[in-house]
Structures are given as C-alpha cells and as structure tokens.
Amino acid sequence: MSVGPQLFEDIDGVRAYVRKCQAAGESVGIVPTMGALHEGHLSLVRASTAATTRTVVTIFVNPTQFSPDEDLASYPRTLEADLNALSGLAVDAVFHPGPEEMYPDGDALIHVVPSVLDKNLCGLVRPGHFRGVCTVVAKLFNIIPADQAFFGRKDAQQAAILKRMANDLNFPIRINICPIVREADGLAMSSRNKYLNSDERMQAVALSRALAKGKQVIADGEQSSASVIKVMRDCLAEFVLVQPEYVSIVDFDTFVDAETIGPSCLAALAAQVGPARLIDNMQVNGVTGECEM
Numbered sequence: 001m002s003v004g005p006q007l008f009e010d011i012d013g014v015r016a017y018v019r020k021c022q023a024a025g026e027s028v029g030i031v032p033t034m035g036a037l038h039e040g041h042l043s044l045v046r047a048s049t050a051a052t053t054r055t056v057v058t059i060f061v062n063p064t065q066f067s068p069d070e071d072l073a074s075y076p077r078t079l080e081a082d083l084n085a086l087s088g089l090a091v092d093a094v095f096h097p098g099p100e101e102m103y104p105d106g107d108a109l110i111h112v113v114p115s116v117l118d119k120n121l122c123g124l125v126r127p128g129h130f131r132g133v134c135t136v137v138a139k140l141f142n143i144i145p146a147d148q149a150f151f152g153r154k155d156a157q158q159a160a161i162l163k164r165m166a167n168d169l170n171f172p173i174r175i176n177i178c179p180i181v182r183e184a185d186g187l188a189m190s191s192r193n194k195y196l197n198s199d200e201r202m203q204a205v206a207l208s209r210a211l212a213k214g215k216q217v218i219a220d221g222e223q224s225s226a227s228v229i230k231v232m233r234d235c236l237a238e239f240v241l242v243q244p245e246y247v248s249i250v251d252f253d254t255f256v257d258a259e260t261i262g263p264s265c266l267a268a269l270a271a272q273v274g275p276a277r278l279i280d281n282m283q284v285n286g287v288t289g290e291c292e293m
C-alpha cells in the first residue's frame with residue numbers, strides 16, 4: 001500500500017521537516033502550486049522526484065496575486081483530489097497553509113517587486129500580480145529552504161521573473177523551468193480550464209492554434225512581428241467565444257516587444273474564453289527544442 005505525502009499546514013512543521021531531511025544529507029525539491037492539480041503540475045512533480053531525494057508540493061491559493069476583480073473566490077480548491085493525484089508520485093510532503101498562516105497581518109508590509117520584467121504581457125494587464133507572485137514565492141523559499149524549485153513554462157513571464165528573483169536576491173536554489181503540457185488538441189493545461197463549458201473548451205484550442213500558425217509563417221520566412229501577430233489575431237478571430245487580451249512577440253530575456261523575429265523570440269498570448277482567462281506561449285524562432293530561460 002502506498003503511503004501518501006505528509007500534510008503540513010503550519011510553517012514551523014514543514015520547515016522542521018525540510019531541515020531534518022537536509023541534515024540527513026537529502027536534497028529537497030519544491031513544487032509551488034495553487035492546487036487544482038493537472039498533468040502539467042504532475043510533470044513538475046516528476047521532474048522534482050527525478051532530480052531530488054525529497055519533494056515538497058505547496059498548495060496555496062495566494063490572495064495577493066489576485067486583483068479585486070479577479071477569480072480569487074471561485075478559484076478551484078480541490079485538496080482531496082490533489083492529494084489523490086499526488087499519491088503514488090513519491091511526493092514526501094504537502095504544505096497547505098491557510099491565508100492567516102502565510103499573511104497573519106492580512107498582507108505582507110514588505111513586498112518583492114519585479115523591476116522591469118513585468119512591464120509587458122500579464123504584468124501590464126494584471127498590475128500587482130507579479131508582486132504578489134514574487135512575494136509569496138520568496139516566502140515559500142524561506143519557509144522551505146529547498147535545493148531546487150520547479151515551475152512550468154506555460155507561465156513563461158512568471159518563470160523568467162522568478163528565476164531572476166532567485167538570482168538577484170541570492171536564494172541558494174536552482175530554478176528549473178519545465179515544458180508546457182498540452183491536451184491532445186493542443187490546449188495548454190491550466191487549472192482555469194475547469195471553468196470552460198463544452199463549447200468554450202472546444203474553442204479554447206484557438207490559443208495554441210494561433211501560436212502554431214505564427215510559428216509556421218515564421219518558418220516560411222516572415223520576419224516582421226507585426227505581420228506574424230496579424231496572422232495570429234486573424235486565427236483567434238475565427239473563434240467567436242475567444243476574446244483576445246494580448247497577442248505579442250517578445251524577447252524572452254527581457255519580455256520587451258520584438259519588432260523583428262530574432263533568435264530569442266517568444267510568441268505569447270492571453271484571451272478570455274467564457275469565464276476563463278487563458279494564456280499560452282510558444283518559441284517561434286525556428287530553433288528546434290525549447291528556449292533557454
């Protein structure tokens with residue numbers, strides 16, 4: 001019979017557990033999540049269990065990364081199903097604190113603020129979002145002094161910002177950015193896909209299809225980002241339930257718009273599909289394999 005992960009709800013408990021593991025010479029991986037786990041998260045867990053001897057998954061719907069008009073209240077909270085999904089994956093511990101454990105004063109008074117990497121894409125349309133993400137991940141890195149952390153490339157801007165944060169603030173942790181996991185039709189896995197009804201779910205394929213079209217015209221020789229963006233927008237326009245928010249081509253080091261297609265380009269888009277705000281991205285520079293982030 002497989003024994004499930006040990007569940008911690010308090011900071012002292014999980015910190016003591018991690019310190020004990022490290023004192024015994026074990027390496028610890030952390031997989032920060034907001035729960036509602038899907039195959040994308042599980043791929044991060046597998047990457048962690050392959051690279052370290054102990055894996056801690058954190059499940060915390062972080063209020064400070066949601067603005068007041070966003071889906072904090074309705075964000076899926078599925079702890080039991082999440083623990084089931086993790087059983088059998090060699091996860092050692094789950095840290096599932098309440099908001100009062102993480103933010104006893106309602107919010108932190110000191111925040112971690114990304115300087116320039118959040119001036120475009122999600123950072124532009126969700127002001128304060130990456131400040132909330134950086135602050136909670138910095139807290140998690142302090143609570144769980146892991147050796148390695150695992151994040152998904154679907155949130156490419158988040159991943160780049162967190163990698164930079166770990167570097168700039170000297171967290172002694174290796175940040176691993178893992179590939180996007182997609183449904184059979186190309187839709188990137190996301191906890192927010194749960195919001196989609198069947199019509200919306202069918203149309204949500206628009207995001208990956210638009211990115212693939214962009215990549216194709218680049219492979220055919222198109223060098224102008226504006227032209228590629230037009231192709232992607234035209235593709236999205238074929239799907240009546242899809243409302244684009246941004247469609248961009250950026251340099252994946254700086255997240256600044258790229259006028260022409262270069263070797264470090266990422267196409268990224270966000271769209272509202274029914275009640276779900278979905279994002280996706282794809283490396284479009286024609287180089288085989290994933291970009292080095």
Ligand code: PAF
Pocket residue numbers: 032033034060062065133136137155158
């Ligand atoms: O990607 C997420 O699920 C969240 O932004 C994270 C990194 C767990 C911080 O709350």
